[in-house]
Amino acid sequence: MSISPRRHTVRAAALITGLGLLLSGCSGGGGGDSTLTAPGADVLEGLDEAVQVEFWHSMDATNGQVLDGLIEDFNARNEGRVEVTGSFQGDYDTALANHRAAIQQGETAELIMIFDLGTQFMIDSGRTVPAQSFIDADGYDTGSVEPALLNYFTVDGDLRSFPFNNSTPLMYINRDAFEEAGLDPDSPPADLAQIREAAEELTVRDDDGTVVQYGFGAAVYGWFIEQFMARAGAPYCDNSNGRSGRASEVLFDDPKVVELVEWWQGMIDDELALQIGRNTDEAQAAFNSGRVAMTLESTGALGGFIEQSDFEVGAGYYPLVSEGDPGGSIIGGASLWINGEGHSEQEVRASWEFVQFLLTPESQSAWHAGTGYLSVNTEGYDGPEAQERAEEFPQxxxxxxxxxxxxxxxxxxxxxxxxxxxxxxTAEEGWETALTSDTPAEEAMAAAAERLNTPIEEYNASVEE
Known part of the structure; x- marks a missing residue:
């Protein structure tokens, strides 16, 4: 069973803001232009004992078991040379907080898993060996690595970390409800207008007029705004999404987002969508129970939907705001960072050896099949485990x-x-304000964007050299 990615947005917001303010007080912090480089394979020659690699991660339950299996497999293949020890550090933001404490104490793990929202902090900390350095030193071929994942973790033309446990959101539908309503479950709605049109057929009322099945319902989750903007070809923040220079403002008051929020409000007002709020667990429960016939969720939720629903679950592309939008998808999840400062060349190289193992088609086939996360290496989908899963769950x-x-x-x-x-x-706050008050969507999202000006300025000032 796959486990949906953890969402601790509010806790993480306070944490990362605090981390930025701490960077200027940490030796080596600021700027993120690390001069740490990747050592060659020769540093692992003539070893007297296996090099120890501590790997901090946030995978527990089923996902943790699959990861432990990969670690055991690697260790068996590298006996006497490299030995990896996995160490569960709690959820994503707890792991990042633990890493911060380790930086201050000068005792970081050799390898650490950090969620996507911590990427800029990790660059600014300047303590890791950039992934690009390993790629360049070894002539490592990234041709089979999913381009969308490389795109996210590439900054200033260099890959900064290695994608690993990543996901993307989809549109999920109740195929049984679609068929009962005379809709084609093999052609899920592709944009907001089509969702509304389908919801008008899918919404079911009892004899008293009370809605017993809403056509649509999803959480007010900030990640979804990022997705809608990407699919509309709109940047989320300035300076080319913070890729050509430090972001100084957010742009989630874009007309496309305002259109989305107004559409959402109209769906609720017309009783075509269930008012759920920001709790993603409640949104998943509403879909599993048949309370809503369409929802938005991460690929990490698919396994749970299939196992916990009494109906056949279908999946389609994440919707566009409007027909004709260019499309695209932003990933979520975490990536792997190899710490350099305070670690020997042998430890750095040994960590890279393990990362390479994790990125092989064989490892990715087992990882994807066992967890539901994407296969970072696209060749992993051709592996036996992945093929078996695809046959059983084509979604x-x-x-x-x-x-x-x-x-x-x-x-x-x-x-x-x-x-x-x-x-x-903050995007979630603006969105929810528009849905639960008389504040117009444009005003609510603009006010939310403005509230971020000070935190952005403070963070940027804290990392200036």
């Missing part, structure tokens, strides 16, 4: 196809900003 192929069809540009790369977690939480 999983939709995510891979959506990424393959994604536009690759700065908009689909996502915004790179030190207070990205706080931005996501």
């Amino acid at each position: 999983f192929s939709v995510a891979a196809a959506q990424l393959a069809d994604s536009e690759i540009n700065e908009n689909t790369a996502g915004c790179m900003m030190g207070v990205m977690a706080e931005a996501r939480a």
